[in-house]
Amino acid sequence: MVEYELMSPDDYDNLPEEPEEKFIAIERTCRINLNSILRTLDENDSWSYKMIQLQYMTTVSAAAAELNISGVEYPNGHREPHLGFDDFLLQTSGAVTRARLRKATRSRPFTVQLAARTRGAVELQINKLRSIIEKADIPEARRRTLLRKLDELNSALNEPRTSFAQVGVILATLASGVAIGTSFLADAPQAIMTIQRLVGADKDAEEAERSRLGPPPARPALPPPPTSGLPAMSQPGWKLSEDFDDEVPF
Numbered sequence: 001m002v003e004y005e006l007m008s009p010d011d012y013d014n015l016p017e018e019p020e021e022k023f024i025a026i027e028r029t030c031r032i033n034l035n036s037i038l039r040t041l042d043e044n045d046s047w048s049y050k051m052i053q054l055q056y057m058t059t060v061s062a063a064a065a066e067l068n069i070s071g072v073e074y075p076n077g078h079r080e081p082h083l084g085f086d087d088f089l090l091q092t093s094g095a096v097t098r099a100r101l102r103k104a105t106r107s108r109p110f111t112v113q114l115a116a117r118t119r120g121a122v123e124l125q126i127n128k129l130r131s132i133i134e135k136a137d138i139p140e141a142r143r144r145t146l147l148r149k150l151d152e153l154n155s156a157l158n159e160p161r162t163s164f165a166q167v168g169v170i171l172a173t174l175a176s177g178v179a180i181g182t183s184f185l186a187d188a189p190q191a192i193m194t195i196q197r198l199v200g201a202d203k204d205a206e207e208a209e210r211s212r213l214g215p216p217p218a219r220p221a222l223p224p225p226p227t228s229g230l231p232a233m234s235q236p237g238w239k240l241s242e243d244f245d246d247e248v249p250f
Contacts, residue, residue: 004037004052006030006059019067020099026063027096030056053085060092071095111161112203121198122157125191126150129174132188146177157199167199 011029015022034056041048057074064072072095075084114122133146153170156162175192 004033004048004055006033006037006052006055018103020069020103023063023067023069024096024099024103027060027092030059057085057088061088064095069095069099071098110164112164112199112206113161114157114199114202118198118202119157122195123154125195125198126154126157128191129188132191142177146174149173149177153195162199164199164203167195171196 007026007029011026015025034052037052038049041052061072061074063069072088072091075088130147130150133143133150136143138146149170153167153174156166156170171192175189
């Protein structure tokens with residue numbers, strides 16, 4: 001009987017340190033190898049289908065339990081656990097998606113998702129600055145530069161997540177550009193500071209909410225799956241559809 005391996009010792013040695021990233025890497029490696037093995041199996045070899053599916057579920061569910069990844073449960077309720085493979089794949093897909101979304105947020109700590117009310121308030125300040133600059137007695141080249149920076153600011157603030165660095169550079173340029181000019185420009189710094197305050201307040205609220213929610217709750221270890229006494233199947237096991245092949249980004 002051919003023995004298949006979804007995770008090699010080298011695969012384990014090269015895992016990332018962060019738990020959720022580690023889970024993502026383990027699941028991806030197991031799934032890619034699972035797909036590759038399934039393509040080589042004879043459709044009538046139901047035993048091999050069943051065993052490789054059980055190995056995938058055992059490895060991924062054990063990793064989830066060890067790394068405190070919620071929502072991934074080995075199908076112990078099935079008399080024949082391999083029959084829970086479809087549901088297990090859906091659970092795992094959801095867990096990986098949630099982990100990737102959290103990873104994306106953590107990988108951009110100097111960004112913020114602005115609330116709709118904040119965007120509206122910031123747009124009022126941008127329009128105020130635009131009016132000030134358009135009416136100001138300043139050289140035309142300087143006016144065009146400042147208006148262009150306002151367009152850049154508006155685009156940055158309407159991104160799904162707004163970059164503090166980008167907004168900071170733009171606001172600094174605007175502040176410098178209006179520092180010397182007519183008395184009419186004296187209202188501009190207040191508008192700039194208001195934008196800074198609004199963006200900073202949303203970031204503070206986002207961090208407070210993340211701290212309140214905390215990390216995913218710890219889960220007890222899953223009981224080991226059965227290793228013997230599985231009845232033979234009359235039909236080959238479930239095949240992965242194209243939606244779960246190794247080109248899927250999770």
